[in-house]
Amino acid sequence: MDHAWRVEKLRAPRPALLQSDLLMDIFIQQLINGITLGAVYAMVALGYTMVYGIIQLINFAHGEVVMVGALIAFSVINALAGSGLPPVLIVLIATACAAPLCMLLGYSMERIAYRPLRGAPRLAPLITAIGVSIILQHIALLIWTRNPLAFPQIIGIESYHAGEATITNVQIAIIGISTLMMAGLAFLVYRTRLGAAMRATAQNAPIAGLMGVDANKIIAATFVIGAGLAAVAGVMVANYYGIAHYTMGANLGLKAFCAAVLGGIGNLPGAMLGGVLLGVVEALGAGYIGDLTNNVFGSNYQDVFAFIVLILVLVFRPSGLLGEKVGDRA
Amino acid sequence: MNALRNHPQAKWIGVALVALALLALPFALASAGTAWVRIMNLAILYILLSLGLNIVVGFAGLLDLGYIAFYAVGAYAYALLASPHFGLHLPFWVILPIGALVAALFGVLLGAPTLKLRGDYLAIVTLGFGEIVRIFLNNLSTPINITNGPRGISRIDAFSIGDFSFARTDAFLGLTFSGPVKYYYLLLLVMVAVIFINLRLHDSRIGRAWEAIREDEVAARAMGIDTTRVKLLAFAMGASFGGIGGGMFAAIQSFISPESFVLVESVMVLSMVVLGGMGNVGGVIIGALLLSFVPEILRFTVEPLQQRLFGRMLVEPEVIRMLIFGLALVLVMILRPGGLWPSAVRRRELSAGREAR
Numbered sequence: 001m002d003h004a005w006r007v008e009k010l011r012a013p014r015p016a017l018l019q020s021d022l023l024m025d026i027f028i029q030q031l032i033n034g035i036t037l038g039a040v041y042a043m044v045a046l047g048y049t050m051v052y053g054i055i056q057l058i059n060f061a062h063g064e065v066v067m068v069g070a071l072i073a074f075s076v077i078n079a080l081a082g083s084g085l086p087p088v089l090i091v092l093i094a095t096a097c098a099a100p101l102c103m104l105l106g107y108s109m110e111r112i113a114y115r116p117l118r119g120a121p122r123l124a125p126l127i128t129a130i131g132v133s134i135i136l137q138h139i140a141l142l143i144w145t146r147n148p149l150a151f152p153q154i155i156g157i158e159s160y161h162a163g164e165a166t167i168t169n170v171q172i173a174i175i176g177i178s179t180l181m182m183a184g185l186a187f188l189v190y191r192t193r194l195g196a197a198m199r200a201t202a203q204n205a206p207i208a209g210l211m212g213v214d215a216n217k218i219i220a221a222t223f224v225i226g227a228g229l230a231a232v233a234g235v236m237v238a239n240y241y242g243i244a245h246y247t248m249g250a251n252l253g254l255k256a257f258c259a260a261v262l263g264g265i266g267n268l269p270g271a272m273l274g275g276v277l278l279g280v281v282e283a284l285g286a287g288y289i290g291d292l293t294n295n296v297f298g299s300n301y302q303d304v305f306a307f308i309v310l311i312l313v314l315v316f317r318p319s320g321l322l323g324e325k326v327g328d329r330a
Numbered sequence: 331m332n333a334l335r336n337h338p339q340a341k342w343i344g345v346a347l348v349a350l351a352l353l354a355l356p357f358a359l360a361s362a363g364t365a366w367v368r369i370m371n372l373a374i375l376y377i378l379l380s381l382g383l384n385i386v387v388g389f390a391g392l393l394d395l396g397y398i399a400f401y402a403v404g405a406y407a408y409a410l411l412a413s414p415h416f417g418l419h420l421p422f423w424v425i426l427p428i429g430a431l432v433a434a435l436f437g438v439l440l441g442a443p444t445l446k447l448r449g450d451y452l453a454i455v456t457l458g459f460g461e462i463v464r465i466f467l468n469n470l471s472t473p474i475n476i477t478n479g480p481r482g483i484s485r486i487d488a489f490s491i492g493d494f495s496f497a498r499t500d501a502f503l504g505l506t507f508s509g510p511v512k513y514y515y516l517l518l519l520v521m522v523a524v525i526f527i528n529l530r531l532h533d534s535r536i537g538r539a540w541e542a543i544r545e546d547e548v549a550a551r552a553m554g555i556d557t558t559r560v561k562l563l564a565f566a567m568g569a570s571f572g573g574i575g576g577g578m579f580a581a582i583q584s585f586i587s588p589e590s591f592v593l594v595e596s597v598m599v600l601s602m603v604v605l606g607g608m609g610n611v612g613g614v615i616i617g618a619l620l621l622s623f624v625p626e627i628l629r630f631t632v633e634p635l636q637q638r639l640f641g642r643m644l645v646e647p648e649v650i651r652m653l654i655f656g657l658a659l660v661l662v663m664i665l666r667p668g669g670l671w672p673s674a675v676r677r678r679e680l681s682a683g684r685e686a687r
Contacts, residue, residue, distance in 0.1 A: 058450050116664045123393050124663045126450055127604055130395070130597055131659025138652045142645060250593070254461075257454060300469050307458035314451055315443045 025164035030287040031280060036171045036240065038279020039178035043233035044256030045263070046185060047226030047273040052268035053202045054222050055118070060129035061109060063253015064136040065102050065227045069126040069234030070244040072098040077152055083109045087154040091239065099231040103330045105136075106227025110220055131248070148245040151238055182231060182272055185225070189268060198222060202266070251303065255282075258310040264323020273321060281305055352518060356511045367510040371582060373519040373622035375575050380602040380618040381528050381611065382571025387600065387671070388609035389537060390564035391544030393453040395596055396440070396460025400569040402467060402591035403436050404429040404576025406477060411584050412487040415478060422489045426577045433573025434566040436463075440564035445558055460596055467588040482587025489516065489581050496581070513582050524571060528611050531567070540564055541609075594652070601655045605662050607669025616671055621658070625651035637660070 044066055051059045076094035083090075113128040159166040189195035200208035201218045209215050237252065238244040257276065263274025286302035313320060359366040379401060386394045407429035411420045436476020444455045471479030488497035488509070496516065499508045531537045539560045542550035551557050580586050598621065629647040635645050662669060 042393055058454065113660055113664075118405075120663075120667065123387075124667055126393060127600070128454055128660045128663045130600070131656040131663070134597060134652055134656035135660070138649050138656065141649055195365055198534070228453075254454075254457065258458070261451075261454075296473055298469075298472075301465065304462055307462050310458055311443065311455060314447055314455060318447065318451070 002244040022164065024285060025286075028162065030283045032167050032171060034057075034167060034173050034283030035276060036279070037283060038259075038276035039175050040233050040237045040240070040252075040275075041256050041259045041279050042272045042275025043178050043229045043236075044252060045260040045275045046268065047230050048253075048257050048260040049224050049265055049271040050198075051262070052207070052260070053268075054198065054205075054219055055114075056122075057114060057125050058257065059109075059114075059223075059226075060126060060253075061113075061133040061136060062226065062230060063249035063251070063256065064133050064140075065105055065109075065230040065249070066234040066252055067140060067244075067246060067249030068105060068136065069098040069102045069231030070238035070248065071140055071149070071234075071246070072101055072231075073113065073235040073238060074144070074149050074151060074244045077154065081152040081154055082113060087156075090154060091235070095232060097234045098235055099228050102227045102231035103224045106223040106230075107220055109227075110223040115216065115219075132178070137246055137250070139307050144244075144246055146246065148243050151242045151244060153242060155239070172239055174240060177232070181229060185229065186268065188225070194218075194221060202313035207245070218319065255306040258306040261320055262313050263312055264320025267320065267323045270320055270322035276308055277321075278309060281309060337506045353515075356514045360478075360508065360511060364508060364510055367508070367514060369622070369626050371510055371513050371517055373619055374514070374521050375579055375582075376599065376602060376622050377521055377618040378517075378524055378575040379572060379599045379607075380606070380614045381524050382575065383599050384603050384609065384611070384614045385528070385531065385540075385571070386564050386568035386570075387603055388607075388614065389532065389544070390540040390561060392561060392564065393450070393456075394565075394568070395453050395457035395593075395600065396463070397456075397568070397572060397599055398591050398593075398596040399440075399460040399463040400433040400436060400572030401576040401579070401595070402463055403433045403569075403586075404573030405586050405590070406467065406483075406576075407432050407573070407578040408577035408580040409483040409486045410476075410579060412581070413483055414485055415483050419487055421491075421582060422577070423491075426574055429577040430570040430573040433576070434570040437565040437567075437569030438562055441562045445561045445565070457593070460591075464588050464591055464593075467591065470550065477588075482585060482589070484585045486580050486586065488584065489513075490508045497584075505637075510582075513578075520574070525611060525615070528638050532611065536560065536563060544609075556619075561572065598655060601658055605658045605669055607671040607673060610669070610671055610673035613669050613671030613673065620670075621655065624654065628654075635649060 006142070044062065046058060046064050049061070051057055073091075073094035076097045077090055080090045080093065087091075101252070109132055113132045114125050117125045117128060155170060158169045160168075189198060197208065197213045197218050200211065200213055201215050205215050208218075232248075238248075256275065258276040259274040260271045261274070262278055263272070265268025265271075273305075282302055282305050285305040286299040289297050289301060290299065356370070359370055379397070382400075383394065383397045386392050386397070408422070408425050410416055411418050411425045411428070412422065413419075426671050440456065440459050444452055447455065467477045468480050470477040471481075477483070488495055492495060494500075496512045497509045499506060500512075539550065539555045542553065542555060543557055543560060547557055579590075583590075602617040602621045603614050604617070605621060606615065607613025625647065628650055632645070632647050632650060633643060636645065666672075
């Protein structure tokens with residue numbers, strides 16, 4: 001940047017230079033958008049990866065928890081929007097309502113749909129998970145209607161500029177909050193008794209059981225923690241896009257799953273890295289695909305990137321970026 | 331009773347009675363309204379799809395969550411080759427095999443890179459694949475208009491042989507054959523063929539290989555089964571049934587758009603297979619019939635009931651339908667993992683498991 005500025009000073013600005021400057025700004029802008037989105041993916045991916053790490057189950061309904069969190073927050077924010085409370089406090093109250101309810105939802109999901117099937121063939125819990133996901137979507141449809149719900153814009157958006165690229169206060173908040181929450185999770189998993197029990201169960205459930213770890217409790221705790229993260233992610237993403245919808249969870253959940261696989265499923269730092277990377281890939285892909293393909297493909301293909309990344313990872317490095325090589329545990 | 335059941339002629343009389351009932355069915359349905367014939371036709375299409383998916387999920391034990399993509403490929407293949415969109419009007423007996431082939435090709439395309447993966451990964455990849463196909467169908471209207479995007483393709487040709495068109499109403503032997511009734515007989519014919527192929531496949535060498543892979547892939551490989559090839563075959567065959575179903579769907583509806591090929595449809599077909607009994611042809615047919623008809627019956631009962639009770643519609647039948655699908659998946663897996671009519675192998679397994687406990 002500095003260099004470009006000096007060149008500009010010396011000579012009359014040339015269109016080519018201007019364009020390269022603009023390109024740089026677009027790149028930074030897409031990078032900011034991508035990291036924001038990626039932070040949300042990472043939070044959701046953690047839920048997938050923790051559950052998978054412990055019981056080797058893809059909790060297909062995890063995305064729906066995000067959706068329920070977002071919609072509960074919508075109701076709360078809508079109810080409090082005219083109350084004159086400070087906007088930040090309203091959002092905090094909304095999160096404080098959404099997170100416990102989602103945690104309860106995560107617990108019930110595990111209790112009702114997954115625990116009875118422990119030890120059953122692998123396909124069985126996957127199929128119940130799909131069932132749970134459909135049920136949750138349509139219960140949400142009954143409660144919150146089938147229309148996309150516009151979030152009341154109570155937080156005034158402030159933009160900070162760097163060249164042509166801007167970063168908003170909401171983006172900063174999302175990145176900050178998710179960093180904090182992930183740090184908290186890391187502390188929980190690597191520094192507490194509960195975390196040690198979780199890691200022990202993930203490594204070898206029967207032996208952990210012999211050491212006095214109640215596997216059922218630990219598994220339930222894992223679902224609850226994942227659901228809490230998902231609820232916060234839901235509130236953030238709905239505030240970011242300003243919209244919530246009863247189907248929003250499915251797509252988000254899928255992408256977060258892709259992120260978890262990209263990082264190495266079962267691996268916590270992997271999920272964080274995978275989430276951010278996937279967000280950046282999506283944002284850059286959507287931003288540049290038009291230029292790269294001469295406008296044959298446009299940004300409406302954004303949703304394809306996550307799946308292409310997923311397929312590439314599974315074909316070339318099924319263990320993910322940070323995952324260890326896992327044997328066939330079919 | 332038992333003597334009657336074992337009597338060889340009794341079996342044939344039973345088959346003849348079922349055949350007669352199936353032949354007379356559209357006229358009985360038509361007296362209740364042509365809508366019911368159409369519903370029956372859709373139900374048969376779902377039976378075709380469920381039988382196709384059953385090869386992949388039930389026989390080979392590979393969970394495919396993007397099955398509807400093959401249906402979409404078949405439907406679009408037919409729509410593009412027999413509509414004013416490209417000005418092509420090929421006859422259906424040329425297109426249907428093409429559709430089946432293209433769908434099978436897509437099946438191999440999807441299967442080849444992913445079949446080395448464990449089952450649950452495969453499920454997600456197939457799901458992603460289904461979404462990719464839908465996204466492309468939605469967006470391939472620029473720069474060259476191939477799929478006409480979300481607006482879909484309309485005025486698709488009906489099936490016709492020479493002067494005989496499946497869209498017209500004809501009188502024959504004093505009976506009126508409307509379009510849906512003619513399609514019913516065609517679908518019935520295809521269904522019988524597909525059921526026959528399914529049953530023969532199940533008892534064939536390949537069918538046994540699929541079952542072996544489903545039960546224990548490592549052991550199957552040790553027995554000399556080329557697992558990748560056999561799994562690919564399952565994918566390709568399942569996909570080709572989906573392709574044929576899709577072509578017929580396009581002709582019967584005469585209009586298709588990406589809307590018809592969303593994830594929910596894949597889940598619906600999966601529900602049918604799971605509810606009826608994975609791996610058992612009879613069970614799958616029952617599952618497909620149940621999940622096709624119960625929602626329609628609900629539509630005719632739930633609406634008036636709610637109107638009378640609450641004075642307005644509280645819960646749309648569509649929502650109830652989806653809730654039933656979801657509940658069916660959860661409850662069947664927990665309470666009766668073999669489905670309503672489990673396959674013989676599953677039944678043996680389940681009872682053996684109970685003894686072991």
